[in-house]
Amino acid sequence: VTCPVRVADAGDADVVGLLLHEFNREFGVPTPGPGVLAERLRALLGGEGVLALLAGEPPVGVALLTFRPSVWFPGPAATLEELYVVPARRRAGIGGRLLDRVLVEATARGAGTLEIPVDEGDADARRFYEAHGLFHVDPQSGDGRLLYGRDLEP
């Protein structure tokens, strides 16, 4: 079974929003709902700051990349915000294929670095990224990188 990966455009906002919504529901994380996500994605997909990848037709996996300016590289810094494959299609290499394409697309946009927020207790995600050459220990300093922060109230 082939599972082609392609770049999503604004016309894919509904399916991207639905997959991201299902991702959060599966892991008990709040979501504004597939409709709100789709509306935001319609405005963002195809622009400079967001790139989504879809695997399969109909899509069974999604990767969401964002880009922000950086002063440390000639190009932007990329963040892999989300990477999700529906439960029935896991353990078949689809996540790895999405991640490979993430690296290709981030590089093609000139990004100097790819960052991925990962929960400390998410052993599956950590194993997955480490198997693909992505680590949370800075090779320069030998130091682990943590993500601090908090949500802001309007």
Added chain:
Amino acid sequence: VTCPVRVADAGDADVVGLLLHEFNREFGVPTPGPGVLAERLRALLGGEGVLALLAGEPPVGVALLTFRPSVWFPGPAATLEELYVVPARRRAGIGGRLLDRVLVEATARGAGTLEIPVDEGDADARRFYEAHGLFHVDPQSGDGRLLYGRDLEP
């Protein structure tokens, strides 16, 4: 001694670049040099994706914020990329004043979250952020957040 904090504009690119360069030099992190940093900042300051704050006149501290799109909030996600006070002016509350203003400016731009990459071994930075109500443990999941990733080759 007062130490006012203000938003930098493109005309401040040189001093912002110099402070960021000194920051990396102090901690042994590679830097492209103050000239390259200033050139990049001239193109970025005043735009949507980057906001720098300067403390003191002449400036003795800097904060560098970036913004990227988010689908989880109505507004963008903010990253505090750098926060630096020159050694001679530390332990006088200047960093705290910069951080307070970072939260104000990120909120004013509608950001739904502020994220801060911090080295695991940087006890001073961790203590500083925690004293200001910023943590690397997600209040929802109770799980620490790690930052995975790697630099990309053009």
